[in-house]
Amino acid sequence: MANPKIQELTLDLAELNQMFEQLKRPRNIDAILLQKKRIETELSNLRAQSQANPETQKVRTVNSEVKRYECDISNYAWDQSDKFVKFFIALDGVQDASEENVVVTFKPQSILLKVANVQNKDHKFEVNNLLQEIDVEKSYRKIKTNSVAIYAKKAVEGKKWSHLTSTEKKLADMKKSDMENDLASDKDPNAGLMNIMKKMYDSGDSETKRMIAKAWTEGQEKSRNPELQF
Template identity: 45%
Template structure:
């Protein structure tokens, strides 16, 4: 999809979002808008890198861009800090490790690290940052990015607005489950199954099957599970 089409989609989604009233509709529109914005940033970053490579000659043009998704983060009263692990990044020159900031996003670009380029984009930050006072440091096997909070002492529950919405949705679902313990148990088991390894999945599937067999047996005999005692 072209950059112009993506920008048009973002504008249209933003207009719909202003008119939306239902929480579910807002979640869907917000997620779609964030995805389109991420594509825009990625396309712009790739275009920028392509231009730099063309200016620097054929050697740069042969390198592949690896998009980073994993990072850790923390905060102090004045800064939100991101930590991106990259083996050997301390060997890069200062010019080859750049970060582009906007009040609501950041874009890291690491050039020519062991013959590869790396990029990280974070959009829709939870709160605004001070672009002029944000900076980065190159450490051993790590890039640390310091985002200056516009409002000092303001606590960030999460890093992005999308994560905030997802957390609120999850908390809302858990609150509803609190009124229905059986539903809560089912959701917990589903989450454990989806997040677990193959052995965990086998154990959960076995336990679930056995529990369903006991429920069925209890119904057939006209009793409940407690009536069986310890077998």
């Protein structure tokens, strides 16, 4: 039986998402984004607890294997050389996984890493809408101590990527353009930025919306907690 609290929070989040689509006032956008972040965090924690609690966890088998909880990996860094865009994904204990349990699917403009059965969980790292195309055949990964390194071969060698994804570049370009217009017209730059993000959220795909919500929430939390800035 589903956890009633999880069901309630899921309904709350769905309602907030509907409300967000109608918002135009900066203060309301700010408030809804923060509330969405809190609910998403609480949902994630409740789902993890539900899976870990022996009294509520049920054994589900597929081909006689226990179904594990899947986690999104958010702790990573990226860099680039003339030939490669390099990702360094932190994951404790990954060096103990078998080779066949660490799989990277390369596509011309996306990367999907799946790691099965590390600390009784499955893990996923995904990047879509890469700024430039990669050479799928010449891209590869290495398993290291507590991390996975992914080497995405640039289709055009020597070309420096200004951003990791086209979504990030689009947001940066729109921000720069609107900020310049607002400064020229003596408008509040912060209000301009909020309008940019609202426009992109309205017209973006699910990945764009996730990225904007995350960036906006983190920015607001840092502005309220100066000690988080570094």
